[in-house]
Amino acid sequence: MRIRVAIIGVSGYSGLELMKLVLGHPAMECAAAVASEAKAGQPVADIHPQLRGLSELICQPPDMGSLAAAGCQTVFLCTPNEISYTLVPEILGRGMKVIDLSGSFRLRDASLYGSWYGFAHEAAGLLAEAAYGLPEWHADVIRGARLVANPGCYPTSALLALLPLTRAGALARDSEIICDSKSGVTGAGRSLRTDLLFGEVSDNFRAYNPIMHRHAPEICQELGWDFDRFSFVPHLLPVRRGILSTIYVHFEQPQTPAGLDGLYRERYRVCPFIRLLGSSRLPELSAVNHSNFCDIGWRLTAGGRRAVIFSAIDNLVKGAAGQAVQNFNLMYGLEETLGLQEIRNIESHD
Amino acid sequence: MRIRVAIIGVSGYSGLELMKLVLGHPAMECAAAVASEAKAGQPVADIHPQLRGLSELICQPPDMGSLAAAGCQTVFLCTPNEISYTLVPEILGRGMKVIDLSGSFRLRDASLYGSWYGFAHEAAGLLAEAAYGLPEWHADVIRGARLVANPGCYPTSALLALLPLTRAGALARDSEIICDSKSGVTGAGRSLRTDLLFGEVSDNFRAYNPIMHRHAPEICQELGWDFDRFSFVPHLLPVRRGILSTIYVHFEQPQTPAGLDGLYRERYRVCPFIRLLGSSRLPELSAVNHSNFCDIGWRLTAGGRRAVIFSAIDNLVKGAAGQAVQNFNLMYGLEETLGLQEIRNIESHD
C-alpha cells in the first residue's frame, strides 16, 4: 500500500526532479501533479519530455479539496515563496502534511519576510510549528512534523559544513565566517529572465546579491550566528546543477588535523548521505551531482587557527527534491535512504 | 573624415557585435545607437558591459529624422524582421543608405513573406532594388546599392559552400541537396524564450523547424534550386557562437579530387575571407569564431559521384555584423577587409 502524494508546482526544475524521485520511490504513489492554471490539462510528459513513457499524469489546477479527495496524505510544494504560505493552511486544514520546498516557512521570525522576501507573511502563526527539514540535524522534529520547511540549497551546503563546528563551540566567538558559494543555474528555477539565457550564462561567471542574499539570514538563524559576522557571496556557475561552497573560519583554539577530523566524523558517523573527504581530497560537483550526497572536505591553515571547508551538493537533489524525499522518509518512519540511493553497496549486503 | 553611421537595434547580440566592429573601424563613426523606447536613455555600456569605457553613447528612440540631422549616411538595422520594412522607406527617403541585418528584404518574391515570415510586406516595392549582400558573389551590385539585405546566417554558410558547385552546373539536375546545419544560440537573438534558457540549452542538442525553416527558401532563391529537392535541417548547439553546415550533394558527372578543388579555388582565389581547407582538413567553430572567415572543406565519396561539403562561420560575424561591415566597405569603395581583420599578415607587408 503506497502512500499517495501530490506535487504542486511540477513544471519547474525541482518539480521535475521530485517527480522522478516520487515515481521511483517504492513507498510513494504520485496521485496528482499540479501546475498553474495555464498549464492545467497538459500531460506532465509534455512539459518534461524526460517523463515520456514514465507518467501518464495530467497537470491539475491547484485545488486542495480534490487532492484530499484523491487520498493524498502529503503535499510537496515546489511553488514560489509567495505562493506556499497561501496554500499551507488549507492543506493542513484538510488533514494532509506538507513538505514545502520554497522559503515560505524557513525563517522563524515573521518580521524578516518583509525585508528578505518582500511580502507580509499571512500564515505567520504556522512558523513556530514548521520543522526545519535538515535531516542530519533535526531528524526527531521532522519525524513528528506535519509541516516541514525544506532548507534552501545554499543553506544546505553551508550548514552541513558549519554546524559540526558551531555546535561544538569550535569557532572564535567574534570571528567572521565567509561563505563563498557557487551554484548551477537550476538553483534560480526555470524563470524567464534575460540573465538566465544561455547566451548570458554560458562562458560567463559572476557574483550576485553579495552579502544580501535571502539565504544568509536562513543560515545565520540555523547557526545561531550574528548576521554582521557572516559574509555570504553566491556566484552563478555556467552549469545546470551543483553547489560548491568554500567556507573560511577562525577557531577559538588552534585545531589539530586529527581534532578537526574527529569533529566531523563523530557527528556524521550515522548519516548515510554525508561523505567526509578529510584534508587530502576535495569535493567537486561531478562527484555529487545526480545524488543526494553532501561531500565535505577541509584544510587547516595558519597553524591550525583557521580552516577552509569545502562542501558540495546537487542543488536539485540534496538541495531540494532529494532532501524533501529524505524528510518524507523520516515522517513516515521509512528507511532514510529509501528511493534515494538507487546505487546500493551490494557487496555489504552479503 | 569618418563616415557617420547609426545602429538601430543595438541591444541584441548582433547589435553588440556590430557596435564593436563600428567602434574599431578606421573609416566609421558611430553617430547614434538606437534601441526600443523602453531602453532609450540608457547608456549602451549599461546594456552591454563589454562596451564600458569604449562608448559613451546613450540609446536613442527610433527617430529617422534625428539620424539624418546628425549626419548619418548609413543606417544598420539589427531590428526584428517585422520592423525593418517599416523603417526602410523613411531612411531611404531621407537620403541615407541601409544595411538590413534582418530577413525583411532577402526574399525577392513578396508573396513569400506571408507564409515564411507571417506578415504582409508593406515595402514590397523595394524588394527588387535590395542587393543580396553576399560580397563574394554580388560585389558589383552591392557597391552601387542604397539598400543591402544582409544574408541570413545559415544561408551565408550554405551558399558560400554550394554556389561554386551550382554556378558551375556541377550538381546532378534532379538530385537532392541536404544541408544539415548546427548553430550556436546567439543565432536566435537575445529573445526571452524558455527554450533559450541556459537550463534548457546546456547539455542538450536538438533539431528545430526541420525542412520548414525560413532560411530554406532564401537559400533556394540564391541557388536557383527547387525547394522540393532541398532538405534543410537546423540544429541548436550548446555554444554561444558559430555555425557548421554539413552538406550532401550529388554530381552530374563524377568529380576528381583535383577537379573539385579547382572549382573552389578558382572561384574564391581573390576572396580574403574564404579559407579553403580542401579534402584533408575539416572546418571547426573554434577556427572561425570571432573572425569574418568562412572555412570550407570537402570529401568526395561514392567514386566521385557524391561529396560532403563542410562550411563554418561565426554566425555573429560573417553571418551578421562582420558581413554587414564587409558590405559597407564595398558600398564606400573601401578595402573589403577594413576594420574586419585586426589580425593582419604582417609578414607579407615586408
Place this chain on the structure above:
Amino acid sequence: MRIRVAIIGVSGYSGLELMKLVLGHPAMECAAAVASEAKAGQPVADIHPQLRGLSELICQPPDMGSLAAAGCQTVFLCTPNEISYTLVPEILGRGMKVIDLSGSFRLRDASLYGSWYGFAHEAAGLLAEAAYGLPEWHADVIRGARLVANPGCYPTSALLALLPLTRAGALARDSEIICDSKSGVTGAGRSLRTDLLFGEVSDNFRAYNPIMHRHAPEICQELGWDFDRFSFVPHLLPVRRGILSTIYVHFEQPQTPAGLDGLYRERYRVCPFIRLLGSSRLPELSAVNHSNFCDIGWRLTAGGRRAVIFSAIDNLVKGAAGQAVQNFNLMYGLEETLGLQEIRNIESHD
C-alpha cells in the same frame, strides 16, 4: 541469490556507468572490478569519486582465473577493441559468459578488422558465435548467447531508427542513406588526447572521420545495406553525453504520415525503451540522457518520397552500459527493464 559479475576496464566512462548500474541492479552482484595493472590496488571509489560510499571494491589486475574462482558468471568487457578479443577465449573457456562493450566482436567478417580496426583478429573463430546485442532486434539470439557483442553507440542510434524501414523494404533500393550524427565527448572514452581537452572541445563543434568511421561498416552490416550508398558523418558535440542522429532516406514508394507512423509503431509496440515521437515532436539529448531510452521522431518531405528520421540516445546508457545490462537481463531470463528504469510508472501499477 544474486548473479556474480565482473567488470573489466572499470576506469573509463562506460566502466563507471556500468558499475553504477550493476550496483543498483537487484539481481546482480559486482564481484570484481578489474583495471589495468597500473591501477590495480586502487579502490574504484578513488578512480571514480561518484562511487565513494557506494562500493568498497579494490581494482584487480586482469586475471580470468581469479574471476572464475570468485564465482563470476558473466564478465563485462569495457576494454579497448584490441584487448577484448585477447580475453574472450579464456573467459569462455572458464565457463563464464561475456558481454563485450568494445568493437572486437561486432563485425562478422574477420577480414574487416584489419582495415577498420587496425589489427588482425586472433579470435576470429568466435565471430560467428557472437550475438549482436541489439535487444529490440535480436532478443532470441541474445537469450541463448554466451558471447554478446554490445553494439556501438552510433550504430545503436542509427539502427533503431533505420531497421523498421529497411526490414519493411520501404527504402528505395539504390538510394543513399545519409546519417549525420552528433555525439557527446564520452563516446571517445577517457583517452588522454589533446583534441579531447576542455580547451579544445568547449565552444567548438566539428566533424571527424567523415564517411570512414568504423561504425559505418557495422551499421551497413546490420542493415544489409551497400557501404557505397551509406554516408555516415559523425560530429563532436561540446557535451558529455548523448547522441543525436539526423538521418535522410528515400522511399521506394511515397509514404503517408499514417503509413510511416505505422511502420514504427507496429515494430516497437512491445519495446519498453523505444519512445516514438511521431512527426510532431523532435528528440533531444536532455530527454534521453541518464536513461536507457531511445527517442525516435520523423518528418516526411517531398510529398512522402523522402523523410528525415531523428534518433536520440544517451551514448553511455542505451549506447553502452545500459544496453549491456538490457542484454544481461535477456541472457538470464529477467525482466528486460530490471535495474534500468528506476523511474517507474507507479500509477499504472494500481
Place this chain on the structure above:
Amino acid sequence: MRIRVAIIGVSGYSGLELMKLVLGHPAMECAAAVASEAKAGQPVADIHPQLRGLSELICQPPDMGSLAAAGCQTVFLCTPNEISYTLVPEILGRGMKVIDLSGSFRLRDASLYGSWYGFAHEAAGLLAEAAYGLPEWHADVIRGARLVANPGCYPTSALLALLPLTRAGALARDSEIICDSKSGVTGAGRSLRTDLLFGEVSDNFRAYNPIMHRHAPEICQELGWDFDRFSFVPHLLPVRRGILSTIYVHFEQPQTPAGLDGLYRERYRVCPFIRLLGSSRLPELSAVNHSNFCDIGWRLTAGGRRAVIFSAIDNLVKGAAGQAVQNFNLMYGLEETLGLQEIRNIESHD
C-alpha cells in the same frame, strides 16, 4: 619600421593569443615563431587553425642565435617555468630583451623556487634585475627593463584589486586577506592531463591546490603581506577563459562608500585598462573576456569595517598575452594601448 619580435612557445594557448596580438600590432613584426623540436617545421597555422591565412610562419626550433640574426629585438617567452630561466641569459647576452610569461622570474627570493616550483633557479643572478610587469604599478621600472617578468594570471586579478588598499595602508595590520579565485581552463595551459579533459571539466567545478598554489607567494611578495595571513583558494571553472577573484578584506578604520571609491578612483585615474564599477555593479567574465580590461567592483560590509572586492580579467589577455604587449608598449615608448584596444572610443576623437 616595425620592431621585430619572436615568440617562443607558440603552440600553447597564451602563445596563440600573443601571436594574434603581435600580428595585429601596428608597431611589431613577428619575425619568428618558436616551438619545441617536435613541432619545428610545422606551419603555426597548422597548430592553430585560427591563424590560417593570417600567418605563413613555420615553427622554428629554439635557437637564440638565429633569432638574433633575424634582427629580433624582443623575445616573448611562453615557455614552461622550468625552461624560461635556461633561455633568458643567452637571449639577454645576445642583446635582445625578454618578456617572460612564465613564473621563472616573478619571485625575487631565489630560495623560494625550490619549494614552490620544484627547481633550483640557475639564473638567480637575474632575479634582482627582472621588472615585475604589472604596468599599472611599475610602469617606470618596466620602461627601462631588458627583462620583464609578466605577472601570473591570478596575481594580476588579485593585485589590481588589492594594491590600492594595501599601499594606502587601509587594511587592518594583522588581519587576514582571503582571495577566492575562479579561473577558466586555459589558465592551466594546453597540457595533456586527465583532469583537463572535457569529460572531467564540463559540468564540474572544484577547488585545487588550496592555500598552497604557487601564485600565493607571488601575490604576498607584491603586496608585502604575510603569507600566513593570506588565504588563496583557486577553483577551476568549466569555461575556456576568464578569472573572477572574490576578495575579503578587513579595514584598519571603517570606510565610507565615498572613501573606498576614492581610493580606487584616484589611483587608477589614468589607467586605460582598469574599469571601476564601484559598489553598484559587479564584474563578470563576459564583460572582460577577449579584452585587456580588468573590471573591479566592491561592497562594504559590517558597517564599513570589511569589504568584498571583485576583480575580473581575461586570463589569456590581461592575465598573459595582453599584459605582455602592454609591457612591450611601455618598453618601447609606445602608447600603452597600442594594438590592444581594437575597439576605440571613436566618439571622443571628434
